[in-house]
Amino acid sequence: MKEPYVELSPEVSEEVRQTTCYMCACRCGIDVHMKDGKVAYIEGNRSHPVNKGVLCAKGSAGVMQVNSPSRLRSPLRRVGERGRGEFEEISWEEALSEVTDRLLKIRREAPERLAFFTGRDQSQSFTSYWAQEFGTPNYAAHGGFCSVNMATAGIYTMGGAFWEFGQPDFERTKYLMLFGVAEDHDSNPIKMGLGKMKGRGAKVVGVNPVRTGYNAIADEWIGITPGSDGLFIMSLIYELLRSGKVDTDYLSCYTNAPFLLEGGDGERSGLFLRDGDGKPLVMDRVSGKLVAFDGKGVRPDLRGDGKHETVFGKLVETYLSDCYAPEKVSERCGVPVETICRIASELAHVAFEESIELPIAWTDFRGEHHEVMLGRPVSFHAMRGISAHGNGFQTCRALHILQILLGSVEVPGGFRFKPPYPKPAEIHPKPHSDCHVNCPLDGPHLGFVMGPEDLALKIDGRAARIDKAFTWENPLSSHGLMHMVISNAYAGDPYKIDTLFFYMANMAWNSSMDTGGVMEKLTAKDDEGNYVIPYIVYSDAYASEMVAYADIVLPDTTYLERHDCISLLDRPISEPDGAADAIRGPVVDAGRDVRGFQSVLCDLGHRLGLGGFVTEDGEAKYKDYADYIVHHERKPGIGPLSGYRGEDGSLSGRGGVNEDQLDRYKEGGGFFVSPIEAGSSFYKPWNMSYQDWAVGMGFYEKPSPYVFQLYVEPLRKFQLAAEGYGEIQPPDHLRDSLKSRMTPFPEWYESTDEDDDYPLHALTQRPMAMYHSWGSQNAWLRQIHGMNPLYVPLRVWREHGFEEGDWAKVTSRHGEITVPVALHRGLNGHTVWTWNAIGKRRGAWGLGEGSPESTKGFLLNHLIDDLLPLKDGERVSNSDPVTGQAAWFDLKVRLEKVSPRKSSEPVFEELKSPVGVGPKVVSFKVGR
């Protein structure tokens, strides 16, 4: 039989444009295949440091994002009541004039009346700069409701955290433990890493109440009960200490374990013993004297001087306490005693009996030369599952202490930092909030406090910021508390504001706790019929739920239609072996009356006459964001992009402006890597050749070696304040909480009240094929996750007599929802869960009548209160008391079987779509 002709070598595309994905936050490199000037096909960029050619479902579905019917088309002005979605299209000039007039008045009268918060912004170094030039103290992005516990705990403890700051040494590690990692950050690199580990038979342990995704392929699954990860980790620490399986050399050389603590009572009790220059002292084994910890040739002694307790002594005393014995924690953790003991033995075995050595010589900061790099091939990664609890900060800290005791940070086979990290907390900026009319703010908004003197408090002790970040309620809130902005603005607590200005944050839906309450606050009116929150400006590319609550909508482009930079000044995409940054370039014209939000800020900056955005003659300093990316210098020679600097583009890191920089990036595939030499690639905080390289790159001005902080002294300073020492004093109602939560070693505490009425923990997990609310407008992705049942473990399923197709009423102390249920056996017996942000409000996202996202999708957010129950009459946010991280996963519920519903409840009024509904049928080939 003659076979039909098949075209085996069709032309793939007319042109490939290389840019950076934005279908989630991982920022993979993509090859966008173009036909007829349109996007035909997207695949991974093989040369790119993040994804090395692979691409996830979201990334490949970018074709449908740039064709999404939900894309906004024009600036909008509200014509109906807020929250209905009734708008008129207006010109950019009208929109920007209106916003400019409003903001000029605010800046002239009280700059703090502008609250500018930017959601899942990938240009935070730019948006924060704009806010700083405007002069409002009220700026942050979404870190507070994401994973600030992870970032803050990591930076205070070891000068870097997971994901953007560092990653497991996937090439060499023999044992990886994943804690609370849903199928998200960082998406492709973790999958690639797990694939590599599987390929060589290394062991992966998944600690998560839910066995899906990475936890499904883990060689061992530990279905822990939510909120108890810290207890489990401390029990592992107990086991390692009990058996002496800790890396004493590493602890002595590279951590504050040998630091001496001031004893007794008094204002210095528990602080480091320091010399006249303020340097912490250690007992030197060589000279037998007390010397500064970092002196040349010093060999710190963990035993101390016999008079003062060392940090290590205190650590051993703390964690060898019976309360952390496996028998004591097993029940709360839902992990058998034998499993805890066995995991500890496996960690110890791999770290110490299977250690590895790389034949690479290096010199440490005390001048000691090492012939080899010793590695402890156990590694860890963690994400929101452990951080989104009211005890998340201390849990994340505990995990880092475990890593450090095993000597497995910044060593071969362990956890590795990615430049510009490592970088200790003390060389980060401190928060700034001093605000005056017509003036820029006195410095960057966000930072790392080192003691009560760094809090963002007004002279009278009230919060300087609308989100109450850096106050006694959450002193170390390094990413702000975006989730409290609407609630506080509505309550006028700590003060009233005029304008809420949000960028790509779906606060009227999945990005808020108490979603229904937030909608009410956004639409509430005072006695005179005026909105309590007077004015709302929102920028988004798509018709999200939040659009309906804006007075003015500034339509953003999609990620394939604009310039962006993924900057080392911001959230970098570096790899352990090199510093990397990247750009986005427009691969298609928007063809709608929309503008990239960052370009709009450049324009607004000019209209408002903000210092950083106008020339000396008052002209616009940057014609758009691309212009800013190339020409802005944060410090002389340091700009948003590190590659192709200097007039001829030959410099990297530091160097003058290069007019051709963006073209050079585009020619180079959209990214730039400055590789690290082998001799600098491990032991980075202490490795002088790395330190010199980092200075050359402009990460800091002088070599900044430091040691890991097992004991975090700034936390002790807050405790001392709570004990009554010092001039800056907390309010009385927070003293006990500060004493018990700001412990300089992590101690575990229950972050939810035991309440028999609500016996089940309720969680969300992010599906791999969706990124928060964005995926549902994508015709391909919504066929993968179009609805979300509440998954129920077998025990609870039987107890309630559930059957397939059943529905349940889910009640928390805050509210109730009615939703479809499904059985999931691979689930902690005290936990129910669902996929994150699949549920949509009717009328949003260009979706039509009866969309399953609205009828069988739902949010758990309705059950989560943004404030904790009143205690001593005080209004305190449902957040980690140390950092202000939103405690999403402290939710407790009960179930009740109910008759099936037509639609999940609550049902909200349908929004009027500003873009109509998407087409019935999608079937096209580009260019035919």
Place this chain on the structure above:
Amino acid sequence: MTLLPEKVDKKLGLVIDLDTCVGCHACVVACKGWNTENYGSALSDKDAYGGDPVGTFLNRVHSYEVEPPLGASQTVHFPKSCLHCEDAPCVTVCPTGASYKREEDGIVLVNEDACIGCGLCAWACPYGARELDGVSGVMKKCTLCVDRIYNENLAEEDRVPACVRTCPAGARHFGDLGDEESDVSKLVRERGGMDLMPEMGTKPVNKYLPLRSRDEGLGVPALEEVASEPTGFMRWLDKVLEKV
């Protein structure tokens, strides 16, 4: 009734590692993207933004829970596409000759010009690996990216199916399963690769690598107390330092 070739020169196919597949659907969407733009008619989506979206996919991932006799329930992610069977019932059942198996590499294709959309092949396939496109009315199925694997416009390393190129975990492998010495054949031997539903007698070319054992310890010695009588930090530390 359509005849299968008497012999094929190669048995190109996929080896899918169920132990490594994280169920991320990357392969599903890369496949949808490539095959919408390439071989035959576009893969359409009806009611794309409405209440009952139904699109054509050549590859889908299903997730199942498996309960072992002892221990916790396990989740298996199971990607499924045409297995390019040696005895492909979808070919022999085709009334027009549209469904056929290529002699040179064993790939099973649908000649869309000859397809009348009768659906017999989908009915005959025991794996449910074919989907009738709701718009074009022709039968769609995995082509093993026949227009990629020989495509001279692609770099050599990219001449693999779109699903294989994109798979982040490296759970998908492509090659000649008729060649005993190929990497995929070796992988199948080493890992005990299996046929899907061998009892159907279709002799699938694609193979699945089974899950490795789960939830077992490494078998290392238990930890021992460093000092049997706890007598304070100094004594403990001396013992620890002695051991180092």
